[in-house]
Amino acid sequence: MEMEEFVEQARSIINDGNLTFHQRKHYLAALAENSLPYPEIGPEAAEALNKGIVSDLYEGHAPYRPRYLLPDYELALAQGSEHLELEPPHTIDEALNFLLILYTQVPSITGFPVFLGDIDSLLLPYAEGVSDAALRAKLRLFWIALDRILPDGFVHANIGPQDNRVVRAILDIERELLQIVPNLSLKVHPDLTSDSLLLDAIETVFTTAKPHFVNHPMMVEDLGTGYGIVSCYNSLKKGGGSHTMVRLNLKEAAVAHSGSIDDFIDATLPFYASLNAEVMASRIRYLVEDARFFEHDFLAREGLVRLDRFSAMFGVYGLAEAVNILMEHEGLDARYGDGGAADELSYRIIGRIRAFVDDCPMPYSEGGGGRSLLHSQSGIDSDVNVTAGTRIPIGTEPETFQHISTVTPHHRHFDAGVSDIFHIDDTVRDNPEAVVDMIRGAFATGMREFTFNVDSNDFVRITGYLVRKSELARFQEGGERHASTVFAAGSVANSHVTERTTKRVLIREHSPRPAQ
Amino acid sequence: MSTVLGLLNNTIAFSSVDGPGNRFVVFLQGCNFNCVTCHNPYTITRCTDCGLCVGPCPEHALSIEDGPLIVLDTGACTLCDVCIEVCPEDSTPLARVVTVRDLIEEIRAVAPFISGITVSGGEATQQPEFVADLFSTLKADPHLAHLTTFVDSNGAAPVEVWKRLADVMDGAMVDLKALDPATHLRLTARENDQVLASIEYLAQHDLLYEVRLLIVPGYNDDTQTVLRTAEWLSSVDPSMRIKLIGYRAHGVRPEALHIPEATGELLEHLETILREHGFDQIAVT
Numbered sequence: 001m002e003m004e005e006f007v008e009q010a011r012s013i014i015n016d017g018n019l020t021f022h023q024r025k026h027y028l029a030a031l032a033e034n035s036l037p038y039p040e041i042g043p044e045a046a047e048a049l050n051k052g053i054v055s056d057l058y059e060g061h062a063p064y065r066p067r068y069l070l071p072d073y074e075l076a077l078a079q080g081s082e083h084l085e086l087e088p089p090h091t092i093d094e095a096l097n098f099l100l101i102l103y104t105q106v107p108s109i110t111g112f113p114v115f116l117g118d119i120d121s122l123l124l125p126y127a128e129g130v131s132d133a134a135l136r137a138k139l140r141l142f143w144i145a146l147d148r149i150l151p152d153g154f155v156h157a158n159i160g161p162q163d164n165r166v167v168r169a170i171l172d173i174e175r176e177l178l179q180i181v182p183n184l185s186l187k188v189h190p191d192l193t194s195d196s197l198l199l200d201a202i203e204t205v206f207t208t209a210k211p212h213f214v215n216h217p218m219m220v221e222d223l224g225t226g227y228g229i230v231s232c233y234n235s236l237k238k239g240g241g242s243h244t245m246v247r248l249n250l251k252e253a254a255v256a257h258s259g260s261i262d263d264f265i266d267a268t269l270p271f272y273a274s275l276n277a278e279v280m281a282s283r284i285r286y287l288v289e290d291a292r293f294f295e296h297d298f299l300a301r302e303g304l305v306r307l308d309r310f311s312a313m314f315g316v317y318g319l320a321e322a323v324n325i326l327m328e329h330e331g332l333d334a335r336y337g338d339g340g341a342a343d344e345l346s347y348r349i350i351g352r353i354r355a356f357v358d359d360c361p362m363p364y365s366e367g368g369g370g371r372s373l374l375h376s377q378s379g380i381d382s383d384v385n386v387t388a389g390t391r392i393p394i395g396t397e398p399e400t401f402q403h404i405s406t407v408t409p410h411h412r413h414f415d416a417g418v419s420d421i422f423h424i425d426d427t428v429r430d431n432p433e434a435v436v437d438m439i440r441g442a443f444a445t446g447m448r449e450f451t452f453n454v455d456s457n458d459f460v461r462i463t464g465y466l467v468r469k470s471e472l473a474r475f476q477e478g479g480e481r482h483a484s485t486v487f488a489a490g491s492v493a494n495s496h497v498t499e500r501t502t503k504r505v506l507i508r509e510h511s512p513r514p515a516q
Numbered sequence: 517m518s519t520v521l522g523l524l525n526n527t528i529a530f531s532s533v534d535g536p537g538n539r540f541v542v543f544l545q546g547c548n549f550n551c552v553t554c555h556n557p558y559t560i561t562r563c564t565d566c567g568l569c570v571g572p573c574p575e576h577a578l579s580i581e582d583g584p585l586i587v588l589d590t591g592a593c594t595l596c597d598v599c600i601e602v603c604p605e606d607s608t609p610l611a612r613v614v615t616v617r618d619l620i621e622e623i624r625a626v627a628p629f630i631s632g633i634t635v636s637g638g639e640a641t642q643q644p645e646f647v648a649d650l651f652s653t654l655k656a657d658p659h660l661a662h663l664t665t666f667v668d669s670n671g672a673a674p675v676e677v678w679k680r681l682a683d684v685m686d687g688a689m690v691d692l693k694a695l696d697p698a699t700h701l702r703l704t705a706r707e708n709d710q711v712l713a714s715i716e717y718l719a720q721h722d723l724l725y726e727v728r729l730l731i732v733p734g735y736n737d738d739t740q741t742v743l744r745t746a747e748w749l750s751s752v753d754p755s756m757r758i759k760l761i762g763y764r765a766h767g768v769r770p771e772a773l774h775i776p777e778a779t780g781e782l783l784e785h786l787e788t789i790l791r792e793h794g795f796d797q798i799a800v801t
Contacts, residue, residue, distance in 0.1 A: 401529035401626055427533050430799060433631065434532035434539075441538075441629025 001035050026111055026508065033060040039282040045275040053252040054276045056283070057109075057315075057380060058512035059244060063287040065107040065297075067313070070228045071304040072239035073117035076102055083298035092126040092135070096142045103150060106299065110508035112152040114231040115238075116182055119157045120166040127166055136169045143173050147181040153507035154231040157182040161189035161216045163197040171200050175207045184211035185229035187219070188443060195436055202432045205452050212419075212451045215443040222415040231509060232378050233419040233449060240309025240367040242416070243284045247315030247377045248276045250322035250349065251386045261326050261345065265352050273314075273356045280312050280372060281363055288364045311368030313416045314357050315377035319346055320387040337392035337406055347409050350390060354413040373416035381511050391420055400424060404442055411448035420450045428454065522646035524614045525559050525638060529626050533801075535666040535689065535725060537631025540623050544646070545611035547639040549670050550705040551693065553732055553775065555767035558600040559638040561607040569599035569609050578609055588612075616649045623660065632664030632686070641673035644680055651684035666725060670704070671711035678717050687725030688718050689759075694736045695745045703735055712748075719753040726757040731786060733763065733776045742786050746793040757797040760787055 013019070013027045038061045041049070048054040059067060077095060080088040084105065089095040099122070106113035127135050146155065159167045174184065186201050187193075193216075201211055212233060219227050219235055226238040236242050257268040287293055294300045294307045323336040323346045334342035354374055362372045376389030387393045390410045397403050400422055407420050428434050435452065442450065525543040534541045547560045554560065567580045577592035578599065586609045599609050623633060633654070635647050651665040664686040671690040678688075692711060694700040700708035718724035727749060731737050736745075749756060762778030783800050790798055 399529065401629065404629075405625075425532065427801075430801070431532040431537070433537040434530075437538035437631050438530070438629055441626075444628040 006031065006035055023508075027513070030058070030060055030513070033062050033064075036062045039063070039286040041279055041282050045278045045282075048272060048275040049279060051252065051256075053249050053256060053272055054246060054279055055249060056244070056246050056279060057509075059109055059283070062291065063244060063283050064291040065109070065293055066241050066243045066287065066310065067109040067245055068114045068230050068234060068236060069106055069108060069241040069299065069305050070115040070230060070236055070238045071102070071106055071113075071117075071299055072226075073099065073102070073122055073304075075239070076302075076304050077122065079302070081298070081302060083302060089126065092123065092130050092138055095123060095126040096138060100142065100145055100149070103146075107297075108231075110152055110154065112150050112155050112508065114154055114156055114234075114509075115228050116146070116155065116157040117238075118159070118187075118228070120159045120164055120170060121162070123166050124164050132165065132169070135165060136173065139166070139169050140173050140177070143170070143177060143179065143182075147177070147179040150181055152509075153180050153183060154509050155182045156185065156228075156230045158185050158187060158214075158229055159211065160187040160197070160214075161192045163194050167197065168200060171204045174204050174210060178208055183231075185214050185233070185449070186211040187214045187216040187229075188439060189216040190440065190443065192216075195433075198436045198439060199432050202435045202452075205435075206429055206432075206454060209451070209453065212449060213439055213443075214449040215447060218412075218443070218446075218448050229417070229449070233417045233451075234313065234375060235415065235417040235449075236311070236313075236373070237309045237367045239304070239306055240311070241305060242373070243287055243310055243312045243364065244280055245313035245315050245375065245377070246276050246280045246283070247317055247375075248272055248353070249318050249386065250316055251318030251325065254322035254325040257326075261330060264326060265348055269349065269352055270356055273353060274360070276314060277356075277360050277362065277372070280314065284312055284363050284365070307364060308366040311365040311416075312362055312372045313375040314353075314372040315375045316350070316353055317377045317379060317383070317389050318386040319349065319376075319390040319410075320393050321385075322349065335396070337396055337398055337403070339398070339402060339406065343406055346390070350410050350413050368415075374414050375416035376410065376414045376418035378419045380509070382513075389418060389420075390414075397423065400438070404438075404445075404447065408442070408445055408447045412446060414448060418448055420447075421453050422450055423453050423455050425455055519615070520645045520649050521613050521615060522619070522643055522650070523562060523611055524619075525556075525608065525611050527619070527622060529622075530629065531634070534634040534636060534668060535632065535687070536664070538629060539666070540626050540630050540633045541668075542619060542633065542635045542640075542650070544635065544638045544640055544643050545608070546642050547637055547670070548642055548672055548706065549639065549693075550606075552703055552735075552772050553730065553763055553768060554772075555764075556638075557606045557767075557769050558603065558608040559611075561605045563607045563609055563611060564605055566605070568604060569602050572598050572602050574598060616646070616653050619650060620653055620657070620660070623654070623663070627660055627663065630663065632666060634666040634668055634689075636668035639670050639672070640667045641669050641677050644673070644677045648680050648684060651681065655684050669714070671714040672706055672708075673710060673714060675713055675717050678714060678721075678723070682721060682723060685723060687723055688714075689726045689728055690715055690718065690724065691728045691730060692745070692749075693730060694741075695748055696736075696741065699736055699741070703732065715749075716752055719756065724753065724756060726759050728759045728761055729786075730761045731763060731778045731783065733778055733782070735775075737778065737782060737786070739785075739789065742789050746790050746795070750793050750795070754794050755797070756795070757799075758790060758795055759799045759801065760790070761801050 009031055013024055078088060080086050084101060086098055089098045103113045108114045159170060214229055223235060223237055227235055228238050229235055253268060253272045257264050299305045320336040323342050327334050327342050332341060334340045336342045336346055357372055357374050361370055365372060379388035403422060411418055523545040525545040528541040531539050531541045545559055546562050550560060565585050570578045570580050575592045575594055577589045579587050588609055640647055654660045654663055654665060665684060667685060667688045669688055669690050693703045697708055715727060760783055762783050764777050765773055787798055787800050
């Protein structure tokens with residue numbers, strides 16, 4: 001970067017009245033980092049990065065902290081922290097105070113902690129002897145502090161799979177406060193998670209669009225019992241994390257491809273996947289060997305994160321466009337999500353990517369068995385005309401059952417997470433048991449995780465009659481069914497919340513650069 | 517599984533408005549009522565294969581050359597509904613003949629996601645043997661037996677039909693369009709004696725899931741009418757579940773468009789009357 005450009009960018013950040021002090025500082029740090037040369041990569045990888053076929057999500061040129069850290073909060077509470085000069089807590093007040101302090105010291109790509117722990121099971125031992133009313137009051141203040149101290153939409157807490165007093169209090173507080181922070185995931189087990197807890201969570205979805213639902217047994221099978229859901233639905237090992245995420249733009253790979261579908265699968269796809277992996281490996285080496293994060297940071301020194309629990313995320317996005325482009329090349333009138341040949345191709349593509357990731361060694365990635373973990377990446381604000389991850393494009397989704405059936409076969413491949421959103425009619429508010437059925441069914445048939453978006457739509461089946469497609473089309477002529485932007489995987493609560501807090505709460509990962 | 521065939525209008529994989537939990541819904545073709553307010557008038561009559569819809573179909577998906585019956589090319593059909601609009605019979609060429617086995621396979625795919633199935637219409641009780649077969653086949657299948665079986669009915673069926681279904685049906689939702697016979701006739705073109713008998717029979721046998729009251733302004737929305745209805749329902753079963761549905765104009769035939777839609781205030785008022793009669797399970801939509 002030329003000095004003149006650097007100065008100009010620094011000044012525009014400093015003078016940007018739309019940014020808070022902390023936001024300006026974050027972007028200034030990124031600007032300084034990016035004045036350094038990029039970690040060493042070959043010319044083909046550099047070109048792919050430059051063309052946007054491979055994207056590093058603007059993580060920066062000189063990684064000095066892992067993208068995501070999932071500190072072992074259980075261990076921290078048990079042993080206290082020498083660095084923070086904190087004794088192990090004994091009461092609920094001490095525990096909440098301890099965690100709040102520790103959270104502020106957990107780095108990530110955004111500067112905010114992306115993981116707050118399995119918050120209900122962390123706090124349950126300290127809730128003994130505390131009345132329900134006192135517990136709720138204390139948690140409520142804690143919840144407000146989280147939102148005000150950590151104003152980033154991807155600060156993420158986990159709850160479940162067991163029912164307990166803490167999780168019930170949290171859901172109740174969520175419905176009262178309607179905060180963006182923290183993002184929330186409920187781990188669901190077919191036997192341990194009761195219908196009653198699910199119904200409480202579903203009522204919370206109706207109010208706040210949270211929590212996200214996670215297939216606990218499937219996650220445990222891939223990552224072991226010590227896993228967490230962080231940031232924008234990334235699943236990683238607790239006590240570890242992800243060094244980096246570099247994502248492959250499948251759409252651009254398809255645009256760059258000429259030749260048959262078989263050629264794409266056998267040659268083009270592995271070629272760009274290897275460039276994606278090359279960028280990842282180089283970034284990891286810089287972080288571990290040059291910036292030497294794991295030698296310096298107190299979280300590593302005190303054993304709260306361990307290098308051998310780390311891996312990195314191989315991201316993919318733009319599957320829908322890739323499939324449709326390849327179908328057009330073949331002269332076929334099939335589109336991703338329509339139940340035909342396009343869907344079959346989508347399974348081949350993701351299957352091939354997973355095979356590549358399985359066979360591609362990654363440095364310092366023992367947490368993934370020496371390889372990276374595959375993630376279906378849900379996009380950042382600069383993505384235009386490319387669909388998040390492996391989703392079916394908004395507005396072209398088939399009805400819910402076919403939608404679920406189409407995307408489910410992809411889910412087993414994404415051990416580092418996948419976010420699909422299912423739109424359901426407002427009428428479920430009167431029949432939340434229907435949502436319990438859908439969740440149970442989705443997980444029984446191999447879905448890993450998902451979010452519900454309840455459509456507040458004037459045109460819904462009230463009861464006992466059919467709605468014709470032609471009628472629906474006439475009704476929708478005024479606009480898209482999902483006119484409201486589906487932002488941050490549906491994690492932002494209903495309208496008034498976003499209006500109230502847009503300026504204070506950012507989603508830094510979603511907007512890695514200041515507005516251009 | 518027998519060889520009885522069903523005439524099907526359509527199915528819906530997920531419905532949250534046709535009984536408890538998430539349900540697979542079967543809409544059969546053909547109804548013995550002809551309601552002024554019908555939202556799906558194209559489900560009333562069986563297709564007579566008159567062929568009037570063949571020419572207007574913009575996708576050329578319909579043909580009748582090879583025989584007396586209309587043939588549909590499902591690949592070409594875009595569900596534009598031109599055929600329904602030109603049909604002089606309140607029918608559709610898209611209804612299809614299905615076997616119980618066809619439906620069972622569709623249900624099997626959806627089974628992990630649902631609490632049960634609901635057969636609606638048209639009028640489900642117009643094809644009682646098919647419904648009985650479908651339900652008994654479900655109940656006999658070890659992987660599907662847990663699914664509950666419901667019928668959504670206009671109630672105009674002889675008690676013998678309910679007796680036939682009783683062993684394999686878990687519940688029925690029954691419409692009561694009007695308690696007063698004359699109003700009922702105006703609204704549906706049929707008497708309501710069978711409807712009242714059905715509600716009584718189903719309640720006595722613990723098979724009445726819900727009674728649905730469609731409130732149509734100018735027909736059955738005055739306080740006295742609803743008071744009398746509440747009294748009668750209370751005499752049948754004071755703890756029954758009631759769904760109060762406000763009339764909406766969407767999907768109705770042009771001759772019904774002059775009827776005003778039921779307002780929220782009206783429904784609230786009528787709900788209060790029902791609650792004062794001791795009903796506490798009332799859904800309003």
